[in-house]
Amino acid sequence: AVPGPALNLVSSLPLKYHEFRGNRTQYIHQLHRTYGSVVRLAPGEVAFASLPALKEIYMSHGSGYDKTAFYHLFRQYGTPTMFSTLDKQTHSQRRRLLADRYANSHVLKQDALDGIRARAHNFTAAAARAPNQTLDTYIALHSYAFDGVTHHLFHPFGSNALQDARDEAVMREVSFDNSLARRLLEYYFPSGLPAKVADKLGLLPPARSIPRAKQIVLDAVDTTLNSAAEQQKEGGPRAAEFTLLARLQDPALGLTRMQMAAECMDHMAAGIETTGDVLCWLMWQLSLPSCRGIQDRLYAELRDNSDPAKYDGLPYLHAVLKEGLRMFPSIPMSLPRHVPAGGRVIDGTWLPEGTIVSCQPYTMHRFEEDIFPLPDTFSPDRWLGADPEKDAEMNRRFFAFSNGGRGCLGKHLAMAEMKLLLRDVYMQFETVLADTGDKPADMSMSDQIISARPKDQTCKLKFIPRIKKESV
Numbered sequence: 213a214v215p216g217p218a219l220n221l222v223s224s225l226p227l228k229y230h231e232f233r234g235n236r237t238q239y240i241h242q243l244h245r246t247y248g249s250v251v252r253l254a255p256g257e258v259a260f261a262s263l264p265a266l267k268e269i270y271m272s273h274g275s276g277y278d279k280t281a282f283y284h285l286f287r288q289y290g291t292p293t294m295f296s297t298l299d300k301q302t303h304s305q306r307r308r309l310l311a312d313r314y315a316n317s318h319v320l321k322q323d324a325l326d327g328i329r330a331r332a333h334n335f336t337a338a339a340a341r342a343p344n345q346t347l348d349t350y351i352a353l354h355s356y357a358f359d360g361v362t363h364h365l366f367h368p369f370g371s372n373a374l375q376d377a378r379d380e381a382v383m384r385e386v387s388f389d390n391s392l393a394r395r396l397l398e399y400y401f402p403s404g405l406p407a408k409v410a411d412k413l414g415l416l417p418p419a420r421s422i423p424r425a426k427q428i429v430l431d432a433v434d435t436t437l438n439s440a441a442e443q444q445k446e447g448g449p450r451a452a453e454f455t456l457l458a459r460l461q462d463p464a465l466g467l468t469r470m471q472m473a474a475e476c477m478d479h480m481a482a483g484i485e486t487t488g489d490v491l492c493w494l495m496w497q498l499s500l501p502s503c504r505g506i507q508d509r510l511y512a513e514l515r516d517n518s519d520p521a522k523y524d525g526l527p528y529l530h531a532v533l534k535e536g537l538r539m540f541p542s543i544p545m546s547l548p549r550h551v552p553a554g555g556r557v558i559d560g561t562w563l564p565e566g567t568i569v570s571c572q573p574y575t576m577h578r579f580e581e582d583i584f585p586l587p588d589t590f591s592p593d594r595w596l597g598a599d600p601e602k603d604a605e606m607n608r609r610f611f612a613f614s615n616g617g618r619g620c621l622g623k624h625l626a627m628a629e630m631k632l633l634l635r636d637v638y639m640q641f642e643t644v645l646a647d648t649g650d651k652p653a654d655m656s657m658s659d660q661i662i663s664a665r666p667k668d669q670t671c672k673l674k675f676i677p678r679i680k681k682e683s684v
């Protein structure tokens with residue numbers, strides 16, 4: 213039998229209780245710490261925290277095991293997307309058509325990268341002019357992520373949330389969504405009855421409502437479709453060649469207007485929370501007094517390599533970001549998959565077909581302490597070791613972007629965005645926690661549907677210019 217609390221063998225209530233409280237990831241992590249690398253979550257659901265299980269579930273047979281119906285929650289405009297597709301074949305057909313838009317060589321193309329650089333510049337400009345040098349980095353980083361991803365999706369129709377309050381309001385609509393409980397109810401009770409009852413009793417926050425975000429995407433799709441219909445009038449508005457939208461509109465793909473919009477919307481959502489949250493946690497961590505030495509070392513590396521083209525090959529910057537992704541993976545929670553027909557043995561445990569199985573990045577990055585010693589300590593040095601075998605062991609367990617055929621498509625874009633931002637910030641500023649006189653913000657994890665965010669959704673940091681400081 214799979215180890216775990218006796219109650220979990222007969223009831224899914226303990227798991228659901230923690231899900232509704234936004235605490236699924238920590239609950240599963242604690243179960244692993246108590247029961248080991250395989251634990252029973254609920255009658256038909258088991259979690260793993262080992263490399264053989266990760267490989268089997270996510271990397272075997274092409275794309276690994278099929279996704280569960282949980283992913284239907286990610287349909288956009290009521291239309292399936294690549295991410296929400298359960299069936300492997302349909303998924304891989306779509307992925308093959310879109311993958312080159314996110315290849316590293318494509319992300320690094322000048323037009324694509326210049327837009328991200330401009331947004332990183334907007335961020336440091338906002339920090340430089342912030343009253344009392346203090347910026348709510350939660351807001352500014354989510355604006356940055358929004359601007360960066362929409363540049364890649366549909367430039368010149370991308371957002372400018374760092375400079376334009378109307379666009380910032382769109383980012384807020386998406387990032388401050390509070391519909392976790394309602395969406396879980398939809399998933400567990402598709403009939404909709406419990407949600408209706410809870411509504412009547414005033415127990416639920418409003419349904420997810422992102423009308424302005426939906427409109428931004430539809431406007432971009434429609435503007436370019438109309439101009440295509442007018443035989444691509446010279447100078448008429450159209451999506452830049454490097455964008456996802458330009459690819460989606462290729463007539464050879466045969467996609468409908470709503471399919472294009474749904475795919476763009478999905479990638480937009482995938483690119484705001486994830487990148488914004490990792491950067492927010494990481495900059496908060498770096499701003500703690502204990503990390504002052506880390507900031508100084510990062511600054512020294514950036515100052516000695518000031519050529520902007522070199523940002524990608526800087527070992528310490530890379531190690532700092534990797535450690536941020538290890539400790540604060542913005543999709544920390546278990547990624548559910550079904551055991552295929554006939555059942556399977558996963559890391560020595562036989563499970564019948566249909567069992568929901570998963571690994572979670574949060575635990576994969578902490579559980580095996582011989583691989584990740586002092587797992588709750590922020591230590592970029594662990595990624596700079598001289599032992600290639602040890603590095604390989606850590607990298608095999610690195611799961612922030614998932615792995616295999618359904619792993620993150622946008623990871624090169626995300627890495628470029630995060631490195632460019634960190635480079636620009638830490639070359640110019642030292643950051644410290646702002647002394648606002650308020651109670652410090654709660655930065656602990658609050659699980660949403662698949663992603664997690666800092667609980668209070670605010671993070672005020674003070675940006676002290678390096679040059680001024682050095683010349684004092």
Ligand code: HEM
Nearest residue numbers: 294295479482483486487543547613614618620621622626
């Ligand atoms: C730090 C930033 C990011 C992190 C940590 C992250 C993480 C992940 C993870 C863990 C998955 C797999 C989820 C699952 O199986 O349920 C995923 C999928 C995906 N991500 Fe990201 N992501 C990030 C940024 C981005 C960005 C900027 C984009 C750009 C559009 C993006 C686009 C996607 C897409 C399209 C998928 C679905 C791939 C598929 O179904 O084949 N992500 N991401």
